[in-house]
Amino acid sequence: MQENEIVLREQLNDVIVKFEIYKPLIAKSARAGQFVILRGREGGERVPVTLVDWNAHKGTITVIIQAIGKSTSLFNSFQKGDKFLNVAGPLGTPVEVKNYGTVAVVGGGVGIAEVFPIARVLKQAGNKVIAILGARTKDLLILEKEMVDLCDKTVCATDDGSYGMKGMVTDALQMLHDAGEKINVGFIIGPIPMMKFTSRLMDKLGIVPHASLNPIMLDGTGMCGCCRVTVEGQVRFACVDGPMFPSKTIDFDELIRRTSEYRPLEKESLENFQREKDHICKCGLH
Amino acid sequence: MPNPSAPRNNGYQQAPDVRKHNFEEVAHTFTDEQAHNEAERCLHCKNARCQANCPVGVQIPDFIAYVKGGNIGAAVSKIMETSLLPAICGRVCPQEKHCEGNCVLKDKFGAVNIGMLERYTADTARKQGLLKAPKTAPKTGKKVVCIGSGPSSIAAAAELARAGHDVTVFEALHAFGGVLRYGIPSFRLPREVIDHEIETVKAMGVKFIPDVLVGATQTVKELLAQFDAVYVGSGAGLPTMTGIPGENGVGVYSANEFLTRINLMQAYKFPQTDTPIKIGQQVVVLGAGNSAMDAARSAMRLEPQSVTVCYRRSAAEMPARAAEVEHAKEEGVGFEFLLTPKEILTDENGRVKGIKFTRNELGAPDEKGRRRPVEIPGSEFVKEADTVIVAIGQRPNPVIAKTTPDLKTTSRGVVEMDEQGKTSIPGVYAGGDIIRGGATVLLAMKDGIEAAKRIHAYLGGK
Numbered sequence: 157m158q159e160n161e162i163v164l165r166e167q168l169n170d171v172i173v174k175f176e177i178y179k180p181l182i183a184k185s186a187r188a189g190q191f192v193i194l195r196g197r198e199g200g201e202r203v204p205v206t207l208v209d210w211n212a213h214k215g216t217i218t219v220i221i222q223a224i225g226k227s228t229s230l231f232n233s234f235q236k237g238d239k240f241l242n243v244a245g246p247l248g249t250p251v252e253v254k255n256y257g258t259v260a261v262v263g264g265g266v267g268i269a270e271v272f273p274i275a276r277v278l279k280q281a282g283n284k285v286i287a288i289l290g291a292r293t294k295d296l297l298i299l300e301k302e303m304v305d306l307c308d309k310t311v312c313a314t315d316d317g318s319y320g321m322k323g324m325v326t327d328a329l330q331m332l333h334d335a336g337e338k339i340n341v342g343f344i345i346g347p348i349p350m351m352k353f354t355s356r357l358m359d360k361l362g363i364v365p366h367a368s369l370n371p372i373m374l375d376g377t378g379m380c381g382c383c384r385v386t387v388e389g390q391v392r393f394a395c396v397d398g399p400m401f402p403s404k405t406i407d408f409d410e411l412i413r414r415t416s417e418y419r420p421l422e423k424e425s426l427e428n429f430q431r432e433k434d435h436i437c438k439c440g441l442h
Numbered sequence: 443m444p445n446p447s448a449p450r451n452n453g454y455q456q457a458p459d460v461r462k463h464n465f466e467e468v469a470h471t472f473t474d475e476q477a478h479n480e481a482e483r484c485l486h487c488k489n490a491r492c493q494a495n496c497p498v499g500v501q502i503p504d505f506i507a508y509v510k511g512g513n514i515g516a517a518v519s520k521i522m523e524t525s526l527l528p529a530i531c532g533r534v535c536p537q538e539k540h541c542e543g544n545c546v547l548k549d550k551f552g553a554v555n556i557g558m559l560e561r562y563t564a565d566t567a568r569k570q571g572l573l574k575a576p577k578t579a580p581k582t583g584k585k586v587v588c589i590g591s592g593p594s595s596i597a598a599a600a601e602l603a604r605a606g607h608d609v610t611v612f613e614a615l616h617a618f619g620g621v622l623r624y625g626i627p628s629f630r631l632p633r634e635v636i637d638h639e640i641e642t643v644k645a646m647g648v649k650f651i652p653d654v655l656v657g658a659t660q661t662v663k664e665l666l667a668q669f670d671a672v673y674v675g676s677g678a679g680l681p682t683m684t685g686i687p688g689e690n691g692v693g694v695y696s697a698n699e700f701l702t703r704i705n706l707m708q709a710y711k712f713p714q715t716d717t718p719i720k721i722g723q724q725v726v727v728l729g730a731g732n733s734a735m736d737a738a739r740s741a742m743r744l745e746p747q748s749v750t751v752c753y754r755r756s757a758a759e760m761p762a763r764a765a766e767v768e769h770a771k772e773e774g775v776g777f778e779f780l781l782t783p784k785e786i787l788t789d790e791n792g793r794v795k796g797i798k799f800t801r802n803e804l805g806a807p808d809e810k811g812r813r814r815p816v817e818i819p820g821s822e823f824v825k826e827a828d829t830v831i832v833a834i835g836q837r838p839n840p841v842i843a844k845t846t847p848d849l850k851t852t853s854r855g856v857v858e859m860d861e862q863g864k865t866s867i868p869g870v871y872a873g874g875d876i877i878r879g880g881a882t883v884l885l886a887m888k889d890g891i892e893a894a895k896r897i898h899a900y901l902g903g904k
Contacts, residue, residue, distance in 0.1 A: 169508040181659050195616055197710065199715040202616070227716055242616040244653035358733070373709065374619055377614050377655050379624070380699035384690055390685065391690060396841065413692050413792040421718035428713055 160239045163216055168298050171223045172266055174208075174231045179243050180215035182207075186301045188253070188273040188370070188399035189400050191246035192217065193376040196230045200241065201288070203227045204373045206345070217243075220269035220298070226425040247376045251366070252276050252399050256365060257340040258284040260332075260363065261307070261350040262325050264346020265291055268299050269366065274400075275306055275401075277347055278343075284308050286339065288328045290346065294319035309337075325350060326357050338365045344403065348415065367403035369394045371415055379411035386410055445482045450543030450552035458772035465628045467556065468769060472562040476511075481510035485546065486902045492556060492628060493540035496596075498525045499890040502541055502556055506875060509559055515572035517563045521604060522576055526600040527593070527639045529568065530622065533560030533631050535884045536763050547621075568638055575645035579606035584901045587669040589656045589842065592620020593883045594874025595675030596643055597890030598897075600675075603646040605898045610669070612738060613653040621875075624706040625698070625733065627740050651879050654865045657841035660832060662849065662870060670848035671869045671897045675890060676877035684728065684830055693794035697733040698834035722828030723747040726797055727894055728783055730760040734833035738775045741831065750776040752783070752825070754815045754868070778825075780804070782817060785878050786830055796824045843876060854879060856866060863896050871897055 157163060157178045193202045209218035209367035213263045222402040223229040234240070259278050261269040266288050270328045279285045284438050291297040297377060312320030313328040316349060325346070328437050332339070336360035342358045344351045344367045352365040371383040371394050378396035385394050386407035392398065455461075461468050472480065477501070486503040493502045499685045500522050509518035521528045532567040537543070537557040545553035567573035590596040591613040599609045617623050619636040644650060656662065665672050681696035683689055700719075703709040707717035721744040727734050730753035741749045751770070753760060756779045760767060771777070785798040802819035804813040838855040850858040850866035856879045857865055857872040863874050871890025875881060 181654070184658060197716075199711070201716040202706070242653050244614065244616070244655060244659070246658055247655065341583075374699060375615060375624075375700050377658075377679070379681070380695040380702045380840060381681045381683065382699045386690060391685075407690075410690055410792060414690065417692050418718045419719065421712065421720070425713050425716060425718070 186210040186246040187250035188277040189251035195242035222266040226429040265347035290325035292337035390392035462773040491544040518567035529564035590676040591618040594886035594890040597887040601894030614655040657845040674872040678836040680834040691788040726827040729833035
């Protein structure tokens with residue numbers, strides 16, 4: 157087995173793929189809440205991806221990737237035996253593991269995979285762990301079984317009501333609260349608006365919220381400052397100070413604006429990629 | 443016969459209105475004739491002040507004598523006795539502060555163009571296959587790891603390999619060269635020059651490993667269990683921001699981000715490469731050091747309407763090399779002095795629309811002897827801008843210090859050294875910007891070479 161080699165590939169649904177990658181040094185040192193930077197080709201972007209699992213004994217790490225732009229689409233076209241060009245990490249500050257009492261882990265979409273290792277390590281630390289999983293529709297809801305097996309309670313919510321309760325994760329959280337569930341701390345990973353509104357609701361319900369931020373990153377090692385976010389009025393670098401921050405006072409609107417900066421160019425890049433992929437050459441020259 | 447009174451030859455340069463549209467190198471390497479003529483100007487002083495003032499002690503009159511005689515192989519070997527990166531040094535060393543600044547011809551006829559001669563020697567030797575990796579001493583069996591692959595670490599690695607040690611270089615990024623790769627633009631230092639110099643060091647047996655962020659992937663303590671000594675050359679990779687309101691606006695870059703997008707990620711080739719970059723029409727660069735010049739000149743090449751460097755002191759206090767400032771001006775970069783930024787103004791979408799400045803006058807000198815800017819009351823005004831690049835300095839990257847509690851650092855994150863150049867951990871040495879907080883490529887290399895000698899002695903070598 158070679159470094160960066162994909163040893164296992166599992167298609168979880170149309171757009172989400174799970175990869176197990178051989179990378180012993182990271183497998184040995186990874187902790188919950190950290191991420192890796194992946195590159196797929198020469199000239200390719202450095203893409204931050206949360207570590208979902210790691211196995212020091214096998215020397216492998218697990219990531220779960222949703223194809224959104226060009227780079228993630230390229231990654232998800234990789235097959236077992238292919239190699240990522242670069243895998244760097246583990247990056248970022250791990251979440252603080254202790255017994256908080258009752259903890260809610262809230263995952264939206266592919267964020268469910270990203271919050272999974274946090275749920276596991278908090279369970280091991282003696283917390284009562286409640287999982288709230290949200291997705292647009294049933295097909296996009298991943299890792300439900302793993303969460304059910306791990307957590308003390310798991311609630312699913314889909315926007316269209318195709319699975320679990322109909323509504324958002326905030327509706328599920330409110331429901332748990334109304335049913336008398338006393339939650340101390342929350343860890344939220346998902347789309348920015350979902351993290352924003354869940355953080356607000358948690359704060360209102362007396363739960364201390366934390367959110368894992370996903371700003372644009374370049375090096376991911378604290379060098380470029382592209383990922384700066386405002387937390388409690390202070391500028392922090394998500395790549396080294398985070399990505400998980402207490403989220404009561406995060407300036408989510410600023411994060412939304414800063415992550416939108418390259419959207420038209422990202423779209424152009426993805427369209428080029430899809431055109432190349434779909435192009436079946438009829439010229440007969442190659 | 444030496445011909446010192448001949449005019450100093452600066453070689454050919456791309457014309458400013460051509461080069462500001464491309465990322466190709468500004469200056470061309472000397473032709474053989476230009477090199478010969480420039481070499482003829484050298485007086486070969488017995489007590490050569492140029493050599494005495496070279497941070498890495500290049501034997502300047504001797505190598506120039508070989509150039510004059512047309513023996514490029516001997517010339518490059520002479521340089522490489524003390525400096526293994528001649529093509530890089532010839533390009534980015536501030537010669538006007540070191541060798542050329544001390545040339546006896548400087549005031550009367552203009553200093554010998556030592557930088558261009560070094561560069562010619564390295565480039566020509568490379569092209570003709572005369573540049574060979576230096577011989578290494580018999581294997582010592584000792585293992586040394588260098589953290590980072592910037593100029594300091596590469597210099598240390600090469601010297602340690604020359605002394606016979608088994609050397610590994612860990613780089614956090616995907617490409618090698620550190621600040622040479624992510625900071626210095628290709629129009630000053632072509633990417634293939636970095637590649638070639640690293641190939642030379644690889645040919646000496648040094649192993650280069652990417653994607654290892656020491657402090658995260660492996661700790662210094664873990665490295666000490668696998669290696670006999672550690673050299674920390676991880677540089678000053680933490681950007682300093684101004685801290686003024688609006689700095690997180692859309693369209694505000696740190697110089698590190700802006701230059702990393704362009705240099706490391708090659709964003710100016712988007713969509714052939716995947717990392718994009720955006721430039722507005724009115725670009726303002728805050729700061730006037732070498733990174734500020736690199737950022738301003740790179741910005742110019744992305745073709746905005748204007749690029750303006752705004753500096754809080756006057757032209758005389760600019761920290762950038764004079765030649766870089768001159769190049770920037772030729773390319774159309776504007777300069778405005780005695781301005782302190784107070785706020786970055788943004789529109790309803792959070793996008794930069796201007797900078798609020800106050801005007802300064804120069805007051806008493808500070809501890810470095812530079813006159814301090816003093817704000818003029820009531821001088822506030824707004825300058826329009828849609829891209830702002832903050833280039834006011836860098837500090838050491840804190841990742842290693844944070845994960846190595848025994849490693850003593852100052853409040854600014856600079857690794858502390860004793861008189862023998864040792865850190866607070868036995869077997870761990872450091873140099874370059876991690877101990878200087880932000881200096882030059884050549885001083886970083888000097889630290890690397892000196893640390894290599896100390897490590898060699900620590901490992902029982904002579």
